[in-house]
Amino acid sequence: MKLAMELILMVFILALTFTEAALPTTKHKPMKVRCKNKYFPCYNQELYCPASCPRSCSVDCNNCKAVCGPVPQLPPPPKYQKQMKVVCNDKRYRACYNKPLFCPVTCPSTCTVNCASCQPVCSAASRPKRVRCLNKKYPGCYYREFTCPAACPQTCQVDSATCSPVCNCNKPGAVCEDPRFIGADGITFYFHGKKDQDFCLLTDSNLHINAHLIGKRDNNMGRDFTWVQSLGILFDNHKLYIGANNNTTTWNDALDHLTLSYDNQSINLPETDGATWKSTAGAGAGGGASAGEVTITRSKSTNAVEIIAEGMFMIKAVVVPISERDSLVHRYGITPQEDCFAHLDLRFKFYSLSGEVNGVLGQTYATNYVSRVKMGVANPVVGGEKEFHSSSVFATDCGASRFHGNRNDSVYDEGMDFSDLNCVSRTSGRGLVCKR
Structure with missing residues (x-):
């Protein structure tokens, strides 16, 4: 009697298993996603999540693909700057005088012409110096880095009290x-x-x-x-x-x-x-500088x-x-x-x-x-x-x-x-x- 009951239970389990396998599987419709970075060609283009993650994917804007898992955000590419046209105004250099030249890409709007070589050259102002606050008495400003203002691109320092770059000439x-x-x-x-x-x-x-x-x-x-x-x-x-x-x-x-x-x-x-x-001056009292x-x-x-x-x-x-x-x-x-x-x-x-x-x-x-x-x-x-x-x-x-x-x-x-x-x-x- 006990053996008969075990056989009936086993048959019931097998029948239930085959029934579940025969039922159609519910499929999730892939979710639509878009690239939100306007600096890439596929900006706002509709993409569908892969089958392996139909409801939880993100967009790789760099490759224009929908991928499973998060994608690190890329910084926008540098904006294009139109290169300024410059000319040599020195009549002594006839071969270069009034010849149109374009500023290098490294300084597209801040260059001058070297008439002797007839080449555009970047001016010092195109590469402003960066300076840091080195006064530890101002912890909120200490070691913060700043770019020198346009008025003194190479000769500024940090005013620790205002925590801002200031011109030495001021x-x-x-x-x-x-x-x-x-x-x-x-x-x-x-x-x-x-x-x-x-x-x-x-x-x-x-x-x-x-x-x-x-x-x-x-x-x-x-x-x-x-x-x-x-x-x-x-x-x-x-x-x-x-x-x-x-x-x-x-x-x-x-x-x-x-x-x-x-x-x-x-x-x-x-x-x-x-x-x-x-200098080769001797040390002062206590071993310090004289x-x-x-x-x-x-x-x-x-x-x-x-x-x-x-x-x-x-x-x-x-x-x-x-x-x-x-x-x-x-x-x-x-x-x-x-x-x-x-x-x-x-x-x-x-x-x-x-x-x-x-x-x-x-x-x-x-x-x-x-x-x-x-x-x-x-x-x-x-x-x-x-x-x-x-x-x-x-x-x-x-x-x-x-x-x-x-x-x-x-x-x-x-x-x-x-x-x-x-x-x-x-x-x-x-x-x-x-x-x-």
Whole structure:
């Protein structure tokens, strides 16, 4: 009886199995999917999910296929930029004059023509520098990277307080362009001087800085357009020279146009970002750098350095040309094929000045300084050519000279310290808010 029951149960199970197998399987209709990336040819085209995943697939826009599982999102391809047409305007190059050329794809809208080679070349402005905030006191901004603004594509730094890139030429201690100065009080003024002559920028008991000016005569205005070509710096018993090569006709930012020397010995820095040179001065107390020890570091591979004399000053210097656009805007009457007037854009920071400091820029750091700038004037000019004129780039014979070269620490202790002055500009350099 028991065996009969087991046989009946087995037959029932087999019959049930065959019945289920004979029933038709319910098939899911494949789902329609679309490519949502408008930068690909199959954008918005209907595709059907594969049979293996009829209701859960995604679109591979790159291959225009529906696939099982998620597909990583691809970034859109770069937008096409129309290449600007440029021409050579120098009639001396007859084979190239007025010949239409197109900017390279790497700088489709920011190039100039090298008439000598009859080739379009990218200008320095087409490759803006990227800078980081390195001030750990601002954790929300620390190590964030920024692109330099169009106004100073190679010479900016990060203002940690506002967490934004700012132009070095818009901060106190700046000497840039046709020389535009920003004094310690944050007020902008101009000092033109005369081309091919030297003027004292700063003079103190143990620091003297002269600038050699180059320029071009403007007959309509009755004065010279001038730019700082080089600096002669005297401190302790040392001489430091920094200059832009004055035989630069056609500008190429990939070539180094910077000349440096220390105590009449040339300094050759490797053309790599961060390359460093140090003077052979001995170490100070505690094994640190001695006062006046000089460190020169490249801010980029060519044409930009930061110079630090320990406990005395910091200088950021960049060699820049007069571009065709600069000449057009300011009416310099200069063509890049004639002479690019390579010059220095500078920013100074001083750590141990006395209250008796003088000079075109130095006077603004003096204890009893009262600004002579006419407020409200668009481009205020400060005079003093006779008072600040020097006979050579290393001469200390200007009428305002304070330099004697023997360091007197008691004098510096009584002087003003501007190292903790914090300034922020929101008005393109014509006014700053400064506070300690």
